[in-house]
Amino acid sequence: LTELRRVAFLPVANGTRLVTANRLFVRLSVNLSPFAFELPTIYLPFVKILKDLGLQDMLSVASAKDLLLNLQKASGYQRLNPNELRAVLEILHFVCDGTEANMSGGFDLESDTIIPDDGCRLVHAKLCVCIDSYGSRYLKCIETSRLRFVHPDLPERLCVVLGIKKLSDVVIEELNHEGHIRNLDHIGSVSLADIKEKLLSRSFQDAVWSLLNSLATYVPTINNLTFGSIQSSLETVAKKLQFVKCLHTRFLLLPKAIDITLAARDSLIPVCDDGFEHQRLYFLNRSETHILVAETPGYISVLDVIAIVVSQVLGSPIPLPVGSLFFCPEGSDTVILDMLKLSTCKRDFEAVSNGLVGKEILSKDALRVQFHPLRPFYRGEIVAFRIQNGEKLKYGRVPEDVRPSAGQALYRLKVETAAGVTESILSSQVFSFRSMLADEASTSTIPEDIDEVADNISHDELPETSRRRKNKTSQPQLSKELQYGRVSAAELVQAVHEMLSAAGVSMGVETQSLLQKTITLQEQLEVSQAALLLEQERGDMAAKEADTAKSAWMCRVCLSNEVDITIVPCGHVLCRRCSSAVSRCPFCRLQVTKTIRIFRP
Template structure:
């Protein structure tokens, strides 16, 4: 009552009974006069007015002017003692309002006004309640504030960062109130504001987790939330609504179904791990993502399509893991897991959209190069290394079969080095038979070798340089050579005569012919060439007191000689220089044999030099031919059966039963509930705690629900299968990729590494 002065009313009335009409008339008149405001009147007058108002309300409420005047008058004492207008206070009968603003007593009427009589008066004169859109918005903002505050209070190692149950319950009550009020839902201006306030109860996390572990209570806005039916598209980045509003209000609330592409892309970009029990629902998730892309891909930019093609959201055939469309091939004849896989048949309805995202029809050189390049910066685990070798074999076959020009593939090709990292072929060397004799005397830290699983055939096809071409052995201090005519009882002239002997040359030719047929890289020279070679050896061979050499890496002439003060040969004094028993230069013009220790035969050294000059990668067994009588050499070759020699080649591949290599030990991970798949290479340990060894899974196997661990069949050595408990089986994860996202190393990995190092010592 801006002019509400009932003093005159009370003075002019002789009694307060049956005077309702007069009071109303007087009130109307007084409303137009200037009078003292209610809050400025003495307490006694205020009390008289309130008593009169309460006693005569039945009559007064019939007059709208009285109602309007009361709405603008501060006549209600709040819980803190101040006077307020009814419209500035909340209805104490509304449980949501009292719960949300319990710490703000000034927002509610005081004790006098909480009686049913007074609440009836106040509700008629503007007391606020949840039917007012503005009050609903105030409540929404209050819940948003309280929710954020409760999450801050619960931060800590023993708490999930989630909204308290009390605030969550209040939010549910608010949403129920809003959804039951159709007037609010049809109020576009209200909905557009309400839809941006984070007061809506929702759950964050994978929706089908057992017992909701890992799922947290949150408050969000409708504009940031998704519906449960859309969970495959954005569950990792957006909360899922607990209660869905009517569909006609979605637009006003800014709630979108399906969610916008930016949200879907952000979700797919997250590399989230899932337990095996989730894979059934994840298969459904893959389908939903593809359905979404099938209808939305045409609306995306080329940049967005490129990003999608690299993301892992397709569940593979054996439920192993999620892969990107670029890692799938429609028709694949070889096993390329875990680098690439064949498209599961269930995804054939989506071939069109998958092709736009990078699906390959068949394996080709170009996509084989792509598969290799994706692992370029990674340390390969044994399963990845196996696939890399498969791809390189395929590329090598294609190059040889179609005689492809090097320019079409050379720049993109990568091969594994001896540290299991992919590098360009021109960055590494391979150990050829001739170069193998240098390896022990070279500082390997100064050069990079190709992995031993890369065959010599592939090395030649890919243009990888031999060690014997890249490293040259040269004499150290040529001027210090002291020539000898004989070493012990062996004279140089006698050796020369034997080399020039026709019977000796025929016998050597027989040995060379036999060994060239079983020795890789050794071509059998015709007899005239062999004869000229042996004549040249007879002419150029020299005996010397000692020989010191150095190894140089071409073309930079980098000294790669391994320095060591410890002599590895008894009877030789320690020396930092590399001392040799013999030396042959690259042009075969300088051939030296040094005085050996007493236990080394000079004839063996001569046989090694002759073998080297003839081009044999291994020493030929011809030392005894220098000792036998003239013209008996051929008979001796026959008696010794030298043509039956056979060299065993070690493929160097990872095979069951072998102890794991140090670089592979850094990648093993222990997950007893992880599924394993047929053909997968793993590490295993027996129950008595032996060293970790390689093994191969013989069949697909996965745990059943509720198991702490399970048993699986494992090929523990060639042709031998054992049943091993899963807690003793380790899988090879990609440790370097995991470290790109975090510096954390799991306790299990640290334990495995410590076990490995312990056994190595």
């Protein structure tokens, strides 16, 4: 058993791979293919044996974390393909959803959790940083090569549960040479005193309150702001705001305070004479003790910069269009908003889907694309496809299990090519992704007739539920198998031509025409043979029906003559010779009173 535990001999995922018993679960509520699978029903009679080999009952948080650890060790720092990345994210969602139960059991969720980084490689969570909304503004200003980020598809909620550090917690922005800052009372025609007075005016605060209320439906982060909190934030800006000549900051990586500031190249902002590198138009630290606005070039309005500062203090992820309100007459702020239709705009913001389906595949994923024309596909598998030769590969998803019959060179299968759009595509236009696991069994070792394993098991040996499932699903499986495999001769020749062209082998027009005619004749021959067999079956059935009808009129006593006499009173029938030889009915033993001759229709 020890040796057998390490052998991948169990076909799963519609026969696309072989796995060991410890990667199977009796019941699995989430789709973890290609790493873990629910036990196929054909193996139910062998549950006891499989449990000795490592079969697990249900997925737990502990087993999910162990699965991630084993995957991280087996991957060897290789890149995950899209199917593997989806499975890892499913595992992490499962782990985080069970956080409360795990914590009550003394389970440390934050220790040694494995997550995918931005390069689709499995690493320890404590080595990564997640990009939060506040820290996202640092990305273009720091050397990101010194940091390892989590995968962008990992939600921020999961990052918080897993205890992953935020970018804003490990990187801080501070003033560079604070003593060299020169304060200003004016920037151009804009007076600092006028701006502070405007920020403290009730009409401006009412206008900002009205604007935030109109945006709260679309921006959840400002949904809970009250007028009091808005008023307090604007008063803070008025108190801390300063105009300066030049502003320079630097970014430090904690805990060692390493300077990771990215040197600006070809900056559009005029360089000051103080010689410092990183120049900013404004600076706002997280504690809001410094709110500085630097002198702007002539083509940048200082009012727009102040509006950005006000937006960040209020916690808005988008700049608020309040720059035009700073110079409007007192009391007209709300009217100006109505004129500009800022507080009544009901535009719908479309959510950007982060799904892969329909998008062009990434260059790193393209390196893992493989072409197996006879390979089956399992439901939910992410594939690469292209409709025409020469098109760029795109991501797709297989909506149902696809397993062609043995010997089919080409077939059609359904692929989700865009969100909610499913098309029937030739198998030669669909590509799978190579797995990162070195011990992944090749599909060529899996027998084509794996479904016949269930037929070799005695009907009495199967549990009652298995017998019901088998009887219920046998007919749909047959119809599905017949569905995949009908392609025209022209499509088959075109697919062969494309595959040979990709391999550098030319196929002339005459050869293509000859191949197409040959395939067409073969198809016609198959149709004729099928029609002949059908007619033969019909003839045999007609002969059997005639024999059955004839035997129904045969005398049951002599078995040689047809019946033509009925006996009164019982109504049984005999032939004339047998009826004349009996005085009682041979079937019911009633006395024969008389006989009546009958005729066949």
